[in-house]
Amino acid sequence: MNDALPANAGAAAGPDLQREAPSDEPCAPATADAVAGGKGLEKRLLRQVGQAIGDYSMIADGDRIMVCLSGGKDSHGLLDLLLKLRQRAPVRFDLIAVNLDQKQPGFPAHVLPEYLARLGVPFHIETKDTYSVVKRLIPEGATACSLCSRLRRGILYRVATELGATRIALGHHRDDLLATFFLNLFYGGRIKAMSPKLVSDDGRHVVIRPLVYAREADLARYAQLRAFPIIPCDLCGSQDDLKRREMARMLVQWERDHPGRVKTIFGALSRVDPTHLMDTHLFDFAGLHPTGEAQPGGDVAFDEPPCSDPTEVVRFDSDQD
Ligand code: SF4
Numbered sequence: 001m002n003d004a005l006p007a008n009a010g011a012a013a014g015p016d017l018q019r020e021a022p023s024d025e026p027c028a029p030a031t032a033d034a035v036a037g038g039k040g041l042e043k044r045l046l047r048q049v050g051q052a053i054g055d056y057s058m059i060a061d062g063d064r065i066m067v068c069l070s071g072g073k074d075s076h077g078l079l080d081l082l083l084k085l086r087q088r089a090p091v092r093f094d095l096i097a098v099n100l101d102q103k104q105p106g107f108p109a110h111v112l113p114e115y116l117a118r119l120g121v122p123f124h125i126e127t128k129d130t131y132s133v134v135k136r137l138i139p140e141g142a143t144a145c146s147l148c149s150r151l152r153r154g155i156l157y158r159v160a161t162e163l164g165a166t167r168i169a170l171g172h173h174r175d176d177l178l179a180t181f182f183l184n185l186f187y188g189g190r191i192k193a194m195s196p197k198l199v200s201d202d203g204r205h206v207v208i209r210p211l212v213y214a215r216e217a218d219l220a221r222y223a224q225l226r227a228f229p230i231i232p233c234d235l236c237g238s239q240d241d242l243k244r245r246e247m248a249r250m251l252v253q254w255e256r257d258h259p260g261r262v263k264t265i266f267g268a269l270s271r272v273d274p275t276h277l278m279d280t281h282l283f284d285f286a287g288l289h290p291t292g293e294a295q296p297g298g299d300v301a302f303d304e305p306p307c308s309d310p311t312e313v314v315r316f317d318s319d320q321d
């Protein structure tokens with residue numbers, strides 16, 4: 001029996017291991033009209049989260065989900081949406097919010113406990129001074145994020161074990177996935193985005209990203225409408241990840257110049273054809289041989305030029321003479 005949350009679970013509603021990118025939109029309380037207008041947004045986000053959970057079998061009956069709450073807009077949205085989804089989900093699962101207080105200067109330690117207590121959500125605040133460790137080990141001006149993330153990851157995995165969590169939920173969204181995809185493509189030379197569901201690198205936990213179908217702009221708007229108590233993400237004083245920012249700007253510009261392009265690229269991530277790439281680990285090119293049988297929907301081997309203008313085709317053909 002498949003007891004995972006079905007793909008349409010959210011439709012009925014008619015930490016984060018990585019720092020969240022700062023939003024340009026302030027999270028001020030919204031007006032009553034804006035809240036009323038936000039119902040469609042909430043419905044869309046719930047539908048997308050339910051769809052992602054169903055598509056990737058993220059949650060099963062009886063799961064205990066540790067929601068990593070950094071205090072940024074995305075992790076706030078994640079917790080809020082999962083709480084709403086749980087009320088109408090056909091499977092039973094528990095949520096526990098976890099925040100890691102890294103002892104960054106000016107961290108408002110009272111904000112999240114007060115908020116979570118008000119919501120009535122079980123929570124755990126883990127306090128570990130990774131800030132001092134990073135300051136001690138990383139020279140001034142050098143990028144600290146890699147060490148900081150590693151430390152944070154190890155701590156959160158340990159906490160997940162201690163809390164008996166069967167899933168660790170992170171607040172990465174569609175635009176995080178795309179920025180990571182292009183970072184890997186442009187600077188890492190590989191085709192790789194972020195997994196919606198994976199086994200942690202210590203091999204002991206299942207990590208899920210229920211917001212993978214959600215747009216960052218929607219989450220920023222939702223945070224504003226819901227007036228989440230946002231904790232600034234620049235308390236450590238580290239430099240912004242400039243390359244990641246560059247990717248985000250590029251995607252925004254593409255969308256401006258070619259509306260729909262970002263959505264198309266995102267869709268392509270779940271329609272991969274390994275036979276038309278060149279990775280011998282993904283496809284057994286060496287073992288390829290004629291079967292003697294026609295394959296409906298198979299490759300035509302000599303693709304026609306990607307051109308809808310027949311005159312272009314004629315020109316292409318005549319070029320072959
Ligand atoms: S160094 Fe600062 S920005 Fe980088 S991961 Fe740590 S807290 Fe986030």
